[in-house]
Each structure stands twice: as structure tokens, then as C-alpha cells.
Amino acid sequence: MTQTLSNSDAFARYRPIIDDWEAFCDALKRPLPTCVWTNTLRTTPERLAEWMRAGGFDPEPLTWYPGAFKLAHDISPGNRLEYVAGLYHVQEEVSLVPPALMHVTADERVLDLCAAPGNKTAQLAVAMQNRGTLVANDRNVYRLRALRRVIDRLGVANTSVTAYDGANYPRESGEFDKVLVDAPCSCEGTSRKNPEVVHASSVDYFNRLSGTQRALLRQAVRRCRKGGLIVYSTCTYAPEENELVVDDLLEEFGAHALRLLPARIDGLASSPGITRWDGRQLSEELTRTMRLWPHQNDTGGFFVALLEKTAEV
Amino acid sequence: MSDLEKDASATESTREVLERLVEFVDRDPWLTLVEERFGISKTAFDAYFVVRPNKRGLNLVLRDHRPPERPEPQIIGMSFLRTRMRFPKLTTAAAMTFGPLATRNVVALEQSQADQFLSREPFELSAAQAQMCTDTGYVLVRIEDVFMGVGLYRAEKGTVQSLLPKAWTLADDESAFEN
Numbered sequence: 078m079t080q081t082l083s084n085s086d087a088f089a090r091y092r093p094i095i096d097d098w099e100a101f102c103d104a105l106k107r108p109l110p111t112c113v114w115t116n117t118l119r120t121t122p123e124r125l126a127e128w129m130r131a132g133g134f135d136p137e138p139l140t141w142y143p144g145a146f147k148l149a150h151d152i153s154p155g156n157r158l159e160y161v162a163g164l165y166h167v168q169e170e171v172s173l174v175p176p177a178l179m180h181v182t183a184d185e186r187v188l189d190l191c192a193a194p195g196n197k198t199a200q201l202a203v204a205m206q207n208r209g210t211l212v213a214n215d216r217n218v219y220r221l222r223a224l225r226r227v228i229d230r231l232g233v234a235n236t237s238v239t240a241y242d243g244a245n246y247p248r249e250s251g252e253f254d255k256v257l258v259d260a261p262c263s264c265e266g267t268s269r270k271n272p273e274v275v276h277a278s279s280v281d282y283f284n285r286l287s288g289t290q291r292a293l294l295r296q297a298v299r300r301c302r303k304g305g306l307i308v309y310s311t312c313t314y315a316p317e318e319n320e321l322v323v324d325d326l327l328e329e330f331g332a333h334a335l336r337l338l339p340a341r342i343d344g345l346a347s348s349p350g351i352t353r354w355d356g357r358q359l360s361e362e363l364t365r366t367m368r369l370w371p372h373q374n375d376t377g378g379f380f381v382a383l384l385e386k387t388a389e390v
Numbered sequence: 391m392s393d394l395e396k397d398a399s400a401t402e403s404t405r406e407v408l409e410r411l412v413e414f415v416d417r418d419p420w421l422t423l424v425e426e427r428f429g430i431s432k433t434a435f436d437a438y439f440v441v442r443p444n445k446r447g448l449n450l451v452l453r454d455h456r457p458p459e460r461p462e463p464q465i466i467g468m469s470f471l472r473t474r475m476r477f478p479k480l481t482t483a484a485a486m487t488f489g490p491l492a493t494r495n496v497v498a499l500e501q502s503q504a505d506q507f508l509s510r511e512p513f514e515l516s517a518a519q520a521q522m523c524t525d526t527g528y529v530l531v532r533i534e535d536v537f538m539g540v541g542l543y544r545a546e547k548g549t550v551q552s553l554l555p556k557a558w559t560l561a562d563d564e565s566a567f568e569n
Contacts, residue, residue: 119486120536158508161558162536163486186456210456218464225465226557232487234438234450234468237457250458 087275088265091314094351095370104372108150109269112170114200115144116231118207120164122146128159141344142173163230168196171266171369171376175259175310176200178340178383183208185254190214190243190297195224197259202233211236212250214243244292246300255306256297260290262311262318266378269371283317290322298330298386306338307384312377314368316354319380323350323366324359334388337365340381346373350382404456405439411457412441412449412466420448420471423478427527429493440470447472447481477527482539482555485530489537495529497522497541497550504533507541507552510559515548528553 085102095101113136115122122144129136129146134154136146147170154160154167176197181187183206192198192213202211213228215221218240228236241247243258263282264274290311297307311318327335341347350366352359366382408414417440421432438450443466451457451467469481480488489496497519499507506513515523523529526545531538531552539558541550 124535158504158533158538159536161508161554162533162538164536208452209454212458212463214461221464229469229481229483230558232468232483234487235452235455236465237455237463237467238465239458239461239463241461247458247460249460251456 087268087278088314094316094354094368096348097372100372101370104370104375105269107269107375109169109377110150110375111148111152111154111167112139112173113146113148113154113165113167114142114173115146115165116163116199116203117144118203118232119162125159125164128164132157132159139170141342142170142177145170145173161230163232166196166199166227166231168200169270169377170374171379172196172312173200174342174345174367174369174379175257175308175381176204177342178381179204179255179257179306179308181205181209181255186210186212186252188212188214188246188250188253188256188297188300190246190256190258190293191216191260192238193217193220193224195227197257198224198236199227199231199233201257202228202236203231205235207233207235209235212239212253213237214239214241214246216240216242244289244296246296248299250300252302253300253305254302256301256308258290258293258297258307258309260286260293260309260311260318262286262290262313263315264312265314266312266369266371266380269377278315280317283315287317287322290318291325294322294326295329298326298335298384299390301386303386303389305386307386309382309384311380313380314378316351319368319382320350320352320354320359320363320366321357323382323384324363327360327362330390334386334390336385336387337362338383338385339365340367340383342367345369348373350380404454407457407459408439408441408451408455408466410459411463412443412451415440415442415448420473420478424471424480427524428480428495428530430488430491434488434491438467441466442473446474447478450484479528479553480530480540482553482558485540486537489530489532490535492530495523495527495543497529497531497543499531499533499538501533503550504531504538507531507538507550507554508559510552510554510556512549512551515543515550520545520548 193215
């Protein structure tokens with residue numbers, strides 16, 4: 078398995094910040110479980126479980142996310158009639174976390190700044206009970222096609238879709254109660270599904286991406302109303318794309334305008350964000366961010382920061 | 391309450407912004423078509439504006455939805471009716487959502503028919519199934535309690551042509567990781 082060796086080699090720089098390096102390496106060698114969540118606009122988790130059992134699946138409910146199920150890794154849930162009928166959506170467990178931290182409601186105005194291919198958009202729309210206003214944006218018109226398919230299939234009606242550079246998202250879009258920045262990143266955390274990501278990993282690449290990530294998060298803060306929430310997430314391990322980005326923005330906006338809230342989910346193991354990297358000391362507040370390592374919950378890897386905007390900027 | 395009164399109950403700004411972005415249509419003739427064919431009451435659409443985003447068809451937009459003025463949205467709300475055909479057709483998304491409210495021209499499929507519908511092949515109806523259809527035209531198909539979309543029923547042949555869009559037939563597994 079040269080591939081898994083190269084995984085471990087590629088991620089060796091993170092050894093000092095991983096609580097259990099052996100478990101981490103072992104997890105990367107295992108196939109990723111499949112996860113689906115119930116489209117409660119159409120059906121109930123109980124009814125969906127019946128359908129799946131009748132189809133020979135063995136759905137195991139997730140403890141921390143109502144209506145979501147883990148399935149064996151070797152089944153194809155994307156070509157079944159229940160899928161076509163929009164009774165469920167397929168989404169990796171760990172990527173359910175950022176929308177889950179947003180606690181969106183039916184009367185809010187929410188922006189998903191980097192929305193394609195639309196999994197988290199759909200999750201937010203359903204959590205809003207298909208009411209209120211969700212704006213799903215992505216700069217890539219082509220990738221918005223996938224998003225459109227997702228929202229069509231699930232019966233999402235509360236969403237407007239825009240195709241714009243999120244880093245320059247205009248003031249005329251109006252104020253949002255909550256903004257999700259699921260930023261484009263080096264995707265190291267997806268290596269169990271996409272082994273090729275390790276070949277792209279380099280500090281140069283991280284630094285190039287982090288410029289875009291800072292610009293996206295900066296714009297998200299600007300578009301958010303005072304008292305609103307911003308969630309910043311990536312599916313990568315590199316601190317250059319995670320804690321360092323958030324630390325820079327905290328400094329830029331100042332403690333009076335932007336603060337981190339604790340990002341934790343009951344029933345989901347995680348590690349606090351780091352406060353030191355590559356000789357740089359970060360704000361102690363960064364421990365409030367969330368690192369999800371693959372071995373902790375048998376998932377991919379993720380980073381999530383939950384921010385509150387406390388003053389006009 | 392008339393449509394006009396209902397529209398007035400939406401906040402002025404919501405309606406004004408929407409009017410700058412999409413064309414509002416006289417909803418009644420369209421809703422009448424849907425009601426006559428499927429028995430879906432017009433009141434089922436009370437929560438929505440009916441708008442025309444493009445030549446192809448109509449969308450449903452929630453009355454309290456507040457899209458951005460800039461950037462101008464590519465899509466607002468949910469696709470509802472395809473109007474650029476000889477007979478306007480409910481979209482698959484709308485059929486799945488509003489199907490449970492229909493009282494006629496609904497066909498409950500057997501497993502073999504369901505497979506044919508999903509692979510966009512025509513199939514024959516049993517006499518009992520045909521009894522649920524009034525005459526030649528669109529039908530909503532369901533499998534147990536799940537609505538799958540729209541078919542075209544031909545009364546003289548007793549067949550249904552699947553109108554499931556090609557893109558919907560078999561999706562690849564969606565990945566949460568296609569960043």
C-alpha cells in the first residue's frame with residue numbers, strides 16, 4: 078500500500094499536533110463509511126430507515142445528528158429510487174458539522190458563500206424547513222449545475238442562487254443573519270476518498286489558498302449583520318489554511334468586532350484548534366475552534382471556526 | 391382572500407425587489423390547469439409567488455423570500471411548470487413536492503414499472519391503474535408513498551411514457567468532498 082505510506086509521509090508535518098499518530102495513520106488506511114441524512118421535507122427518519130432496510134441496507138443512526146445514518150462503505154446509495162426521489166442526501170459525516178453549528182431557523186436570511194456542489198446548502202435549506210431566505214453562491218457557474226440538481230431533487234424552495242466571486246460579494250446583496258464560508262482548500266482531510274490530494278500538498282499551495290480564504294472570510298464578516306454568526310470551515314489539516322487565517326482576521330477586525338465562540342458538538346470527538354505553529358504564537362482564543370481528525374469519529378478530517386460579529390466594521 | 395390581497399400582505403420591499411428581478415405572471419390560469427388535471431387545490435400555492443424567470447417556465451418563490459439585488463440571482467425559488475410545450479408540464483421537482491396533494495391522474499407503480507420509469511422507458515398500465523386516469527395527458531407516478539415525477543399517459547394505448555429528466559435517472563454518488 079504505497080499510497081497509504083505516502084499519506085503518512087505527506088502528513089508527517091502534523092505529527093506534533095495529532096493526539097494519536099498511530100490511530101490517525103490506521104484510520105487513513107480504512108475506507109470511509111457512507112453517510113446519508115433524511116430529507117425531512119419529504120419523509121421521516123423512521124420511514125427512511127424502513128425503506129433502507131427493505132432495500133438490504135443496514136442503517137446505523139448517527140448519535141449526534143438526528144435523521145442521519147451511517148451505511149457500509151461498499152454500497153452505492155446514489156443510485157437508488159429513494160435517492161432519486163429526494164428522500165435522503167449523501168454527505169460525508171464530518172461535513173455535516175459546519176451547518177449543524179449554525180442552528181439556522183425558518184425566519185433567517187443566510188448566505189452560503191462557497192456553496193457548490195450544494196451539500197451544505199441543502200442541509201441548511203432543510204434545517205430552515207424550506208422557509209426564509211438562503212442565498213447559495215459560488216464563483217464557478219459550471220459547478221453550480223451540480224448544486225441545482227441537489228436542490229431540485231430535494232425540493233428546496235427557499236433558495237436563490239448567485240454566481241459571483243465570494244471575496245467581492247457586493248454590499249447590495251443585503252445583510253445576512255448567518256454566513257457559511259466552506260472555503261476552497263487543499264482537501265487533505267479527504268484523502269480516504271481522494272488519495273491524490275496528498276500530491277498537491279505543499280506549503281506554497283497552502284499559502285496561495287490562504288490568500289483566497291482570508292478574502293472570503295473577510296467578506297463574510299462584512300456581509301453579516303451585527304450580532305450574527307459566521308462559520309469558517311475547511312476539509313484540510315494545514316494550519317496555514319485554518320487557525321492562521323482565523324487569527325489574522327481576528328486581528329484585522331479587532332476583539333470589539335469579532336470573537337470566536339466555542340465550536341463543539343456533544344457526541345462528536347474533536348480537538349481544540351492549535352495556538353502555535355511554525356514559530357508563530359496565535360491568539361489563545363483559537364482553542365475555541367474545532368479540529369476533527371479522521372481517527373476520532375472514523376470520518377474525513379475537518380476544521381471549523383464559529384465566529385460572532387459583535388460590532389459594525 | 392384574493393391573490394391581490396395576498397400579495398399586498400407580503401412586505402412591499404420583498405415584492406418590489408422580486409419584481410425588479412423576475413416577471414410576475416397572472417397565476418390563476420396556470421393554477422387552474424394544475425387543479426383541473428390533478429385535483430391539487432390552488433390554495434396549495436398560497437405561500438408562493440408565481441414568477442417567470444425565463445422563457446422555459448415558471449418558478450415558485452416564497453412570499454417572504456428576500457433574494458439579493460446584486461449579484462443578480464441565476465435561480466430564484468423552485469422550478470414549477472415548463473410552459474414552452476404544447477401542454478404545460480409540472481416539473482419533476484414540483485411533482486415530487488406537490489404530488490401528495492393530488493386526487494386524480496396519479497398512478498401507483500408496480501416494481502417492474504418503477505424500474506422502467508426510472509430508466510425512462512414506456513410501460514403499460516393495468517386496467518385498475520388506467521381507471522385512476524381521466525384521459526390522455528400528464529400523470530403523476532408514485533411508488534408506495536413516494537412521488538417520483540411525471541409521465542405522459544396515452545389512453546388509446548394504455549401506456550405511460552416516463553418524463554423523468556435524463557439527469558435524474560441514475561445519479562453518481564454525491565460526494566461531500568468535491569471542493
